[in-house]
Amino acid sequence: QEYGLHLLESAFNPKKVSPTIDYNFPQTYILASTIGRFRSHKKEFPKAQKFTKLALKLGERHGVSRSERTCLAMQLGSMYHYFPKSEKDADRAIEILTSHANRLLNTENGDDHWPIRDRDIVHLPGAAPDPFGHCMLSSFVLSFYYRADVAAVASQQYQMALRGWPALGYTADFVRDYDAAVVENGKNLPCVDRKIRLAVISATITEGHSNSESFGGALSRLDRGKFEVTYVLLAEKGADVAGFTRTHPSDRVFVWHKERGRDENNGAWTLRWAKEIESWELDIVFYFDLTMSSFARRLGMARLAPVQANSIGHPITSGNDRSVVQYYISWAAAELPLEVSQTHYTEELKLLPVDIIYQYYERRVLPGQISRIDGQKFGHFERGDFGLPPDVRVYLCMQKPLKFHPDFDKFVCGIMKKDPEGLVVMHREDNAKSNQIVFQKRLEGDGCDLSRMTFLDVQPHHRLLALYRDATVVLDSYPAGGDTTTREVIEMGKPLVTLPARLLGGRWSLGYLSNIGLKESTKKALIATDAENYVDLAVNLANDDTLRQSVEDDMKACAPNLFRRQEAVDAWQEMFLEISPYQQCQLNTAQKGEL
Numbered sequence: 001q002e003y004g005l006h007l008l009e010s011a012f013n014p015k016k017v018s019p020t021i022d023y024n025f026p027q028t029y030i031l032a033s034t035i036g037r038f039r040s041h042k043k044e045f046p047k048a049q050k051f052t053k054l055a056l057k058l059g060e061r062h063g064v065s066r067s068e069r070t071c072l073a074m075q076l077g078s079m080y081h082y083f084p085k086s087e088k089d090a091d092r093a094i095e096i097l098t099s100h101a102n103r104l105l106n107t108e109n110g111d112d113h114w115p116i117r118d119r120d121i122v123h124l125p126g127a128a129p130d131p132f133g134h135c136m137l138s139s140f141v142l143s144f145y146y147r148a149d150v151a152a153v154a155s156q157q158y159q160m161a162l163r164g165w166p167a168l169g170y171t172a173d174f175v176r177d178y179d180a181a182v183v184e185n186g187k188n189l190p191c192v193d194r195k196i197r198l199a200v201i202s203a204t205i206t207e208g209h210s211n212s213e214s215f216g217g218a219l220s221r222l223d224r225g226k227f228e229v230t231y232v233l234l235a236e237k238g239a240d241v242a243g244f245t246r247t248h249p250s251d252r253v254f255v256w257h258k259e260r261g262r263d264e265n266n267g268a269w270t271l272r273w274a275k276e277i278e279s280w281e282l283d284i285v286f287y288f289d290l291t292m293s294s295f296a297r298r299l300g301m302a303r304l305a306p307v308q309a310n311s312i313g314h315p316i317t318s319g320n321d322r323s324v325v326q327y328y329i330s331w332a333a334a335e336l337p338l339e340v341s342q343t344h345y346t347e348e349l350k351l352l353p354v355d356i357i358y359q360y361y362e363r364r365v366l367p368g369q370i371s372r373i374d375g376q377k378f379g380h381f382e383r384g385d386f387g388l389p390p391d392v393r394v395y396l397c398m399q400k401p402l403k404f405h406p407d408f409d410k411f412v413c414g415i416m417k418k419d420p421e422g423l424v425v426m427h428r429e430d431n432a433k434s435n436q437i438v439f440q441k442r443l444e445g446d447g448c449d450l451s452r453m454t455f456l457d458v459q460p461h462h463r464l465l466a467l468y469r470d471a472t473v474v475l476d477s478y479p480a481g482g483d484t485t486t487r488e489v490i491e492m493g494k495p496l497v498t499l500p501a502r503l504l505g506g507r508w509s510l511g512y513l514s515n516i517g518l519k520e521s522t523k524k525a526l527i528a529t530d531a532e533n534y535v536d537l538a539v540n541l542a543n544d545d546t547l548r549q550s551v552e553d554d555m556k557a558c559a560p561n562l563f564r565r566q567e568a569v570d571a572w573q574e575m576f577l578e579i580s581p582y583q584q585c586q587l588n589t590a591q592k593g594e595l
Contacts, residue, residue: 005038009047012054029058033072034125040075040137042432043082043402045093052076067120070104070113071127071135074160077101078137080145082402083435085442090406094148101156105163114163122265130258132267133294136161140291143316143505144403146479150503151346154291154319158346162301165268169324170302172278178306178581191585195228197283198576199305203293204313205231206239208373210484211289211313216244217360221569224248226584227576230280232256234273234295258295270298277304283581288313290325300325306581310347315483315505317345327579331358333511334504344503350575357515357565365465365491376462383470386425386463388454393422393542396471398456398464401429401439403480407531411478411499413448414535419542424448425467428455468492472542476509478534483508490516493556495548497538499528516561522554 008031010016021028036052039045056072077100081093104113118131127134139157142150162169181189200219204211222229230252231245238257245253256273263269277285282304288311290300300310300318309327310318318325328347332354335341342349352358364372369379383390395415412424429436436455444450459467465488468474474489476482479501482489486509489496498509513523525541528534541548 001038005035008035009051012051023058023061026062029055029062029064030124032058033068036072037075037124037126037134040079044432044434045079045081045083048079049076049096052079065117065120066113067117068124070116070164071121071124071131073100073104073113074135074164075137077104077160078139078157080137080139080141082141082431083429083438084406085438087406090145091147094145094153098153098156101153101160105156105159115166116164116267118265118267129264130267130269130294131265132161132165132298135164135267136294136297138291138294139297139316139319140314141402142291143314143503144405144480146405146502146506150344151317151319154317155346156319158301158319158321161297165298167268167271168298168301170271170274170304172274172302172304174278174281175303175306189582192582193585195224195226196576196580196582196584197228197230197280197305198222198286199230199232199277199280199282199284200286200288201232201234201277201296201299202287202289202313203234203236203296204289205233205242205245206237207242209239209242212242212244213361213364213484214359215288215313216242217362217564218569218572220244220247221360222573222576224250226573230254230282232277234293234299236293236295268298270295271302273299274302274304283307284309284576284579286311286576287318287325290314290318290320291316307579309350309579312504315503315508317347319346322347329575330504331511333358333514334507336502336507341504350579352571352575353567355515356567356571357512357562358568358571360565360568361487361563363491363563364461364488369465369469371462371465373461376460378462378466378469381463381466381470386454386456386467386470388423388425388470393419393472394425394470395419395422395473395475395538395542396425396467397475397477398425398427398459398467399477399480399482399485401427401435403477404439405479406442408478409442409446409448411531411534412475413443413446414531415475415538416448416452418535418539422472422539422542423452423454425454425456425471428457430458464488465492468494472548473497473538475538479503479506481506481509486512487562490555490562491559493552493559495526495541495551495555497526497528497534497541499531499534512562516558518558519554522551525551 011021014020032051033055036048036055039048052075059069084090084093121131122128233241233255235255235257241255285305285308287300290296290310292314303324308325309329310325311329325347327350328345329350332351366372370377429439468489469492474494474496476496476498478499500507500510528537
């Protein structure tokens with residue numbers, strides 16, 4: 001594929017061929033749109049944008065259908081730059097994306113663009129299996145653009161999707177009846193003599209997924225005397241449903257797949273699932289990954305219960321109208337003050353307590369230096385197994401490179417300048433070689449010594465744990481930091497330096513480090529106040545053996561406080577009862593008895 005696309009791209013480049021391809025041929029539109037969509041899939045923004053814009057112009061020249069042109073405009077309005085060359089380039093990419101979306105949403109006679117007629121675009125290469133997924137690109141990386149007005153950008157994406165496929169904005173009949181009753185009676189609805197019907201719908205409640213690791217402990221411990229729980233795995237990637245969903249025989253578990261043939265050529269095919277969910281007459285639908293899955297994204301556009309909530313499986317707002325997804329459930333310890341953090345969400349922000357660990361976690365490291373995730377031992381590994389020298393200070397950051405905003409380059413290069421003998425180990429970009437080149441050029445341009453940098457491929461979990469153990473200092477990425485990674489580093493008792501960012505995704509480490517009982521001196525040694533302080537903290541820890549040992553001892557002593565926290569279960573249960581559209585009669589009776 002890559003070689004074939006490269007040859008096609010060359011046909012448009014006068015530096016490669018002469019004469020270039022003739023734009024008067026209608027086929028050039030198909031070629032340009034195919035190249036643009038493939039490059040966006042490979043996260044190569046400059047090429048994707050270039051060829052998609054060209055395809056839009058060629059489509060106008062050759063009179064292609066309105067839906068085809070709208071689809072291309074939607075791609076441009078949802079095309080994120082995964083590897084910007086600079087801070088300015090990153091800001092400009094968001095400006096470009098929002099300008100395309102605004103132009104499409106606000107064009108005079110804009111109704112002429114909508115809705116998308118699937119039959120008009122399914123002939124495009126790659127579009128037939130899923131027209132929605134072809135036109136609306138993933139918003140996963142929006143959480144990394146910490147300077148953007150993320151709520152406004154996400155809302156634009158939602159509006160484009162809803163105008164493109166208005167059928168996705170379905171409201172269940174029984175929900176309309178509930179709304180009418182609320183209008184007539186206010187919120188003083190009769191209590192119910194039954195359990196609260198809660199459905200957890202996700203594409204990531206799969207075995208071993210970080211979201212299953214995060215949410216499984218609390219969800220499986222909710223009081224089944226109060227909740228009737230249903231799990232629905234939207235099997236977008238085909239993995240097995242997480243084992244925690246089988247904890248209670250009374251819980252219902254569904255694994256739903258897109259059906260070849262039946263669900264193709266139709267961008268709104270998830271309505272088939274929506275009608276099934278409607279028949280359950282749920283009280284609460286709980287999503288925690290609406291921006292991680294195209295399936296969940298579409299299903300979440302329908303109102304299938306009186307109350308629907310999004311949450312922190314991916315730390316960014318859905319962008320959905322608040323009448324559809326009413327709440328975003330987050331953790332106060334990892335958010336700015338409510339009056340500020342609410343502006344980051346289209347949903348109403350509901351916060352779990354600031355002074356607790358917000359999930360019921362299990363250890364990921366077993367006795368004998370064994371990974372619980374892959375069952376493999378890691379105690380025998382040495383630095384040499386990773387091509388690293390045994391006697392240098394190693395600064396480790398194994399987050400995916402797409403989490404590294406260009407701002408973070410200065411952190412890394414600042415550390416290298418201040419510690420001229422230190423070695424930095426980072427994750428290699430694994431999507432496109434061109435993106436790794438951009439990444440390395442960025443680092444070199446900010447003064448990093450590439451001869452003292454090692455880039456490693458994705459590691460099996462047990463080898464990753466060995467890397468944490470053998471690092472001198474672990475660096476939290478910025479502005480999108482670690483969550484699972486941070487917990488693993490704490491569990492390994494290693495120092496992790498972090499700078500809390502503006503958005504939730506860059507504040508996990510602050511939340512954990514603030515709630516496991518660390519000494520104030522340890523927190524001061526790990527939590528930076530600005531970029532310069534980040535560099536100072538990292539270098540000080542690496543060079544001061546006494547300080548580092550003190551921090552490691554404190555981390556190891558406090559690490560058990562991460563795990564099996566009943567207050568997390570209690571907090572989630574209280575949250576679900578608070579947002580429930582109905583109160584339970586037996587709960588009201590008990591409360592009156594207490595009074």
